[in-house]
Each structure stands twice: as structure tokens, then as C-alpha cells.
Amino acid sequence: MxxxxxxxxxxxxxxxxxxxxxxxxxxxxxxxxxxKTGLGLASAESPADAPPERKAVPLPAPIFIPLDPFTVTVRNENSQRILYVAITLRTADDPSRRMIVEFMPEVRDRALRKLAEQQPDRVQTPEGRQALVATLSKTLQDPYLPHSKGPDITSVLFTAFVVQ
Known part of the structure; x- marks a missing residue:
């Protein structure tokens, strides 16, 4: 033992x-x-070695321009339907907002023409609505004479969208 x-x-x-x-x-x-990740005691004990804190830069307030709603007849080879859509534009800056407000009749005309070209079956799909957003964005950012540059539109937002 x-x-x-x-x-x-x-x-x-x-x-x-x-x-x-x-x-x-x-x-x-x-x-x-x-x-190695900077979470250690050494970094907590020596704040003088830490990089200076950056102050948060305030983001500019969004600039939204609502357009009066549109009611458009959209057609395909078999039928015709009614498209009711309300659009709000978001711009990057105040000069773009002022240009849209100043040229509102032309803005509405351009949007109305693009909406009337749509196929009813196509705009009812998510892909069709996304394509419509891209088309409207490009069309509405084209220059308005006598300006050589159009407004900077960052978003085209649908606030109402009905196909009957």
C-alpha cells in the first residue's frame, strides 16, 4: 500500500x-x-495614446418635395387600366429643391409622360416599380432649360400606388 x-x-x-x-x-x-484588438487593459490605462475622438457630423435634414398625385390610363394590347400614383422626390440640396419647385409644370409633365408609357402588368411587380423609379429619376434629373445641369434627386418615393 x-x-x-x-x-x-x-x-x-x-x-x-x-x-x-x-x-x-x-x-x-x-x-x-x-x-491586439485594442480592448486590453493597456489601452484603458493610457488614454493619452488613444486617438482623439471625432465629433459626430450632423447629417443635413432630408429635403422632400411632394408632387400632386397622378391619375393615368395605362394600356397593354388587351386592356386599359387606371394608374393612380403619388410621388415624393428627395433632393440632395436646396438648389435642387428650388429648381424642382420653379419648374414644377415641366417636372409633372415629364413624370406624367413616363407614367403613361407603362404597361399595367409590369408596374404591378416589384421589378417593374423599381424600373419605374429608375426611369423617373433619370428623366426628372435631366436639365431644365436654360440650366445646363438638372436637379440632384437622390430618391423617387411612391407614397400611393394603385392600379385598377
Missing amino acids: AKQKPSTMLKLLKTLIGVSVIAAASIGATLLYYE
């Missing part, structure tokens, strides 16, 4: 040493990870 006691003591000692090595390796790896 005297031989079993040192054997169990030796096993216990080996187990404790193994656990200690694993714990030390785990702690070391964790500290290394935190140091």
Missing part, C-alpha cells in the same frame, strides 16, 4: 501542474487577443 500513495500523489501533482499550464496558456492567449 505504500506504493499506491506516492502514485496517487504523483497523479494529483501532475494533474494540478497540467491544469495550471492550461489556465496560464488560456489567460495569456486572452490577454494577447485583447491587446
Whole structure:
């Protein structure tokens, strides 16, 4: 029995040493990870080394220009339907807003012509509506004479869209 006691003591000692090595390796790896990612204690203790905080730049308020709703007859080879759509334009800046307001009759005419060209089955699909947004955006951003540059329209938004 005297031989079993040192054997169990030796096993216990080996187990404790193994656990200690694993714990030390785990702690070391964790500290290394935190140091490399900037989350470590060193960065918290030395704020002088930290980059200066940037102040948040306030975003400009959105500029929306609602257009009066449109009611248009849209046709395909088999039928004709009514398209009722309300559109709001979002512009990037105030000069674009002023240009749209100043040329509102021409803006509405361009939009009305593009809406009347649509196929009723096509505009009822998400892809068709997305294509209509792209078409309207391009058409409404064309220059309005005598200006050499058109308004900067960032979004064409449908606020009502019905096909009957």
C-alpha cells in the first residue's frame, strides 16, 4: 500500500501542474487577443495614446418635395387600366429643391409622360416599380432649360400606388 500513495500523489501533482499550464496558456492567449484588438487593459490605462475622438457630423435634414398625385390610363394590347400614383422626390440640396419647385409644370409633365408609357402588368411587380423609379429619376434629373445641369434627386418615393 505504500506504493499506491506516492502514485496517487504523483497523479494529483501532475494533474494540478497540467491544469495550471492550461489556465496560464488560456489567460495569456486572452490577454494577447485583447491587446491586439485594442480592448486590453493597456489601452484603458493610457488614454493619452488613444486617438482623439471625432465629433459626430450632423447629417443635413432630408429635403422632400411632394408632387400632386397622378391619375393615368395605362394600356397593354388587351386592356386599359387606371394608374393612380403619388410621388415624393428627395433632393440632395436646396438648389435642387428650388429648381424642382420653379419648374414644377415641366417636372409633372415629364413624370406624367413616363407614367403613361407603362404597361399595367409590369408596374404591378416589384421589378417593374423599381424600373419605374429608375426611369423617373433619370428623366426628372435631366436639365431644365436654360440650366445646363438638372436637379440632384437622390430618391423617387411612391407614397400611393394603385392600379385598377
